[in-house]
Amino acid sequence: MIELRGVSKAFGAAPAVVDLSLSIGRGAFFVLIGPSGCGKSTVLRMINAMIACDRGAIELRGEDIRAMDPVRLRRGIGYVIQSVGLFPHWTIEKNIGAVPRLLGWSRETLAARVEEIAALLQIDRELLRRYPHQLSGGQQQRAGVARALAADPDIVLMDEPFAALDPVSRASLQDEMRRLHAETGKTFVFVTHDMDEALRLATHIAVMKDGRLVQTAAPRDLLNRPEDEFVREFFGREAMGLRLLDFVAVRDRMRGRPRAPETIGADASLRDALALMIERRCSRLSVTDGGGGKISEIDIADIIKGQDAT
Numbered sequence: 377m378i379e380l381r382g383v384s385k386a387f388g389a390a391p392a393v394v395d396l397s398l399s400i401g402r403g404a405f406f407v408l409i410g411p412s413g414c415g416k417s418t419v420l421r422m423i424n425a426m427i428a429c430d431r432g433a434i435e436l437r438g439e440d441i442r443a444m445d446p447v448r449l450r451r452g453i454g455y456v457i458q459s460v461g462l463f464p465h466w467t468i469e470k471n472i473g474a475v476p477r478l479l480g481w482s483r484e485t486l487a488a489r490v491e492e493i494a495a496l497l498q499i500d501r502e503l504l505r506r507y508p509h510q511l512s513g514g515q516q517q518r519a520g521v522a523r524a525l526a527a528d529p530d531i532v533l534m535d536e537p538f539a540a541l542d543p544v545s546r547a548s549l550q551d552e553m554r555r556l557h558a559e560t561g562k563t564f565v566f567v568t569h570d571m572d573e574a575l576r577l578a579t580h581i582a583v584m585k586d587g588r589l590v591q592t593a594a595p596r597d598l599l600n601r602p603e604d605e606f607v608r609e610f611f612g613r614e615a616m617g618l619r620l621l622d623f624v625a626v627r628d629r630m631r632g633r634p635r636a637p638e639t640i641g642a643d644a645s646l647r648d649a650l651a652l653m654i655e656r657r658c659s660r661l662s663v664t665d666g667g668g669g670k671i672s673e674i675d676i677a678d679i680i681k682g683q684d685a686t
């Protein structure tokens with residue numbers, strides 16, 4: 377869907393991106409992560425042709441972006457940034473409809489689409505008549521995402537969209553993004569420097585350092601097999617084991633007859649199970665199925681053992 381081949385970009389003498397090759401498949405939730413200044417935003421800006429690369433080539437849907445009209449190219453890509461970038465003198469409704477209007481959609485189609493996308497992002501109808509400054513940060517960010525998705529682009533670029541939000545709004549928008557991604561099958565390219573956000577959202581993570589690619593892997597593989605000390609350090613060294621527990625379900629480790637009084641659902645993560653054991657001061661939990669019936673048991677030893685085999 378998106379191919380970068382040997383892409384480099386320097387600003388003056390300072391290299392921002394160096395010989396970067398990435399292959400982003402259709403329907404991926406592709407997260408670019410790395411320390412501040414490692415070139416993540418520059419990659420996004422090159423993908424939507426806001427800046428040109430000095431060397432290498434970028435293809436979207438099999439077409440070299442140099443051969444595409446930049447305006448047409450950008451209208452086919454949703455773009456969400458941290459500062460939202462809503463037009464302050466336009467209502468939320470008008471902001472959301474900005475790109476479809478540019479594309480010449482009829483008034484009826486546009487109105488129906490704004491309603492649909494607002495419902496998808498759980499933006500209250502009442503908020504549609506307001507101006508950006510009359511919304512909370514989280515609501516504004518939802519509107520920013522709605523605007524990026526309004527014209528139904530198959531590629532959505534997001535540059536640290538939730539960095540300025542409080543943890544609760546952030547978690548709720550992350551859930552929303554996961555749901556939207558699963559429901560729409562769009563290709564998301566998402567920049568963050570928050571590793572938990574990356575692990576939570578990504579189907580693929582690309583770790584960058586000093587403009588170069590260090591490792592690309594699925595989240596679980598990255599935790600299991602970090603390429604080098606930099607990746608290990610970046611993903612929190614000691615906490616990597618705990619983070620891995622997020623990727624394994626209780627049902628994959630349960631065994632035996634349920635005898636413990638405390639219960640946990642089979643689809644909960646091992647991390648949730650461990651947290652519950654600590655909270656309830658116990659080392660075994662009965663496991664319940666969807667209907668609430670006890671089907672098996674998990675012991676703290678089942679959580680700890682064979683972690684790297686997961």
Ligand SMILES: Nc1ncnc2c1ncn2[C@@H]1O[C@H](COP(=O)(O)OP(=O)(O)OP(=O)(O)O)[C@@H](O)[C@H]1O
Nearest residue numbers: 387391392410411412413414415416417418419569
């Ligand atoms: N328009 C520009 N002019 C000059 N230098 C730039 C420009 N844009 C980016 N840079 C430099 O290029 C490097 C990469 O910047 P970039 O914004 O891509 O990094 P980043 O990984 O997205 O950082 P952050 O996480 O802090 O947003 C930095 O050293 C930055 O100062």
